[in-house]
Ligand code: SF4
């Protein structure tokens with residue numbers, strides 16, 4: 175029986191062979207628009223109700239969970255990541271000494287300003303839009319999963335409803351709403367306004383003001399303002415972001431690594447059979463880079 179790994183290997187080789195002639199390299203050097211939008215997540219306000227999870231699933235017609243009561247405000251037994259059934263998930267982090275309140279962390283695509291996924295994509299299926307979202311073109315995607323390996327936040331997942339055409343699944347910033355002047359479903363549903371949608375530059379001002387006005391409530395750190403060149407999702411918290419399992423990233427955009435490997439493939443015309451092993455190489459580089467960065471920030 176063909177395993178998923180066998181399928182992936184076959185897909186990478188076949189797709190790379192078919193598309194080498196019409197490759198469009200990612201455009202990671204674009205300067206993001208000063209008007210781009212973002213979402214500020216204030217983790218000190220989040221009560222872990224998971225309404226955002228339910229609203230997101232409903233908005234995108236995902237999974238059998240149809241109501242908030244089915245999700246409930248429960249302790250989540252394991253650290254979840256977004257999946258084909260859930261574009262966003264909320265994880266609970268107990269207070270370090272067990273005495274204080276837990277912190278709830280909403281996780282989804284960060285909509286990076288310089289997306290490593292865009293840069294790694296060998297067919298140009300992923301792009302950062304001027305208004306902020308990082309979106310993908312299902313028709314261009316060949317299912318190679320370079321984006322999955324390159325993402326420093328472990329976000330893209332794939333659904334295999336159609337075996338020959340696996341599709342990227344991740345938060346789409348609810349563009350179908352925002353393009354019409356609306357707000358994302360998760361932001362609209364949040365009962366405590368832990369989520370704020372708006373111009374990214376204005377959100378940073380709001381975040382800085384909150385830190386200034388309530389220094390006991392917030393760490394002096396807006397996560398996403400600078401990490402990996404900046405992201406459209408921004409976070410405020412009282413707890414150290416490392417304890418909440420946010421990756422420690424430098425200010426430089428991440429695409430450099432994936433781009434240089436990708437350019438090498440085409441500059442030296444590496445035979446398609448080598449592409450699969452390069453996926454492993456990219457994963458190794460990404461992992462070690464993060465480890466090195468964590469060590470330098472300690
Ligand atoms: S978080 Fe990952 S998937 Fe989302 S834009 Fe950044 S690199 Fe791409």
Ligand code: SF4
Nearest residue numbers: 230262345348358360
């Ligand atoms: S912005 Fe839209 S797609 Fe993204 S997590 Fe919120 S509801 Fe889901």
Ligand code: SF4
Nearest residue numbers: 220221223224226364
């Ligand atoms: S809806 Fe708001 S308060 Fe509830 S889990 Fe999501 S972000 Fe937190």
